[in-house]
Amino acid sequence: MNSKWGARYMRGSMLVEMMVALAIVVIVFTSAYGALVVSGRAIAMARQKGQATFLLEEGAEAIRFARDADWNTISILTPDTTYCLDFATPQFVFADVPPACDTYSGGFTRTVVYKNVCRQDPVVSSTDDHVVGTASGGACPAGSYMDEETKLATVSVSWGTRQESLEFYIANIFGEAP
């Protein structure tokens, strides 16, 4: 670059070099910022999912608690209906329906739905009574019967446009009369 031509060439290229440097700086900063915004959003979402998971687990624990205390608190509820799982001293209550549900700090709301469970009619032996599905419209499909001692519970926690659910069977293991 120490030739006459090189010296002349460099004079004319300063602005272009500057523009290239500027473009590089802008690209580096916008991409670094973009990456951080995306990762920040992902971390915020992970934190919200963590909060929602605790609310879901609390919902499951509350349903087990209600079952342990008195199976009738669960069995008297209308199946396929959305209930709020609210906390009122000294008990959990399933009385309200949306949109009367409590909102938890962070904008979370929690609902519970119970479904009636259908078991296969004992055909081969009396133990052949596995769950074949849930009752729709209050009736079980042919070849199955409704088990009054088991419900399928779904706890849902929603916030913003997101929702997480937890589905599990709850059975009257303490044998109180339904």
Next chain:
Amino acid sequence: MNWLIYRRQKGFALVELLVYIAILIIVTIVVVLGIVQISRAFARAKVDQKISLAAETALSRIVHEIRSASDVTASGAVLTINAPTTHIIDVNAGSPQVMLLDTANLTPIDVTVPAGGLIFTEITGAGESRAVRVALTLQSSWGDYSASYTYYATGVLRGSY
């Protein structure tokens, strides 16, 4: 070519200098704003991460303690597990951390519990059913960014059955 370069060099000093200064100012503004935004996003991510980790650790331990218990006394920010062994979970008076037996920190030193941030409520059902509900608010900061989030958990006293 020679005459072209000479003609350009005549006007270099002022006009190009102004252009360079303008570009430098724009670059500086972009860089400074970028650094501010990046550090803010970083602080937010860091705080979320610290609180999530602290809450999950503390609540897992608290719920585990509650589930192992057969008798408890829940009163505001103090949970006394009476049986089978005596455990006390509360907020340290000095630095606001969740403490087990006043000796073990359940939350790290850089995550604090604001006033009224730990609430234990006892739930009683028919028969033997008892449970304890925990509402835990944790606060953390990074630089001048600060945030607090609330977590809820419940444990049934399995030991009471």
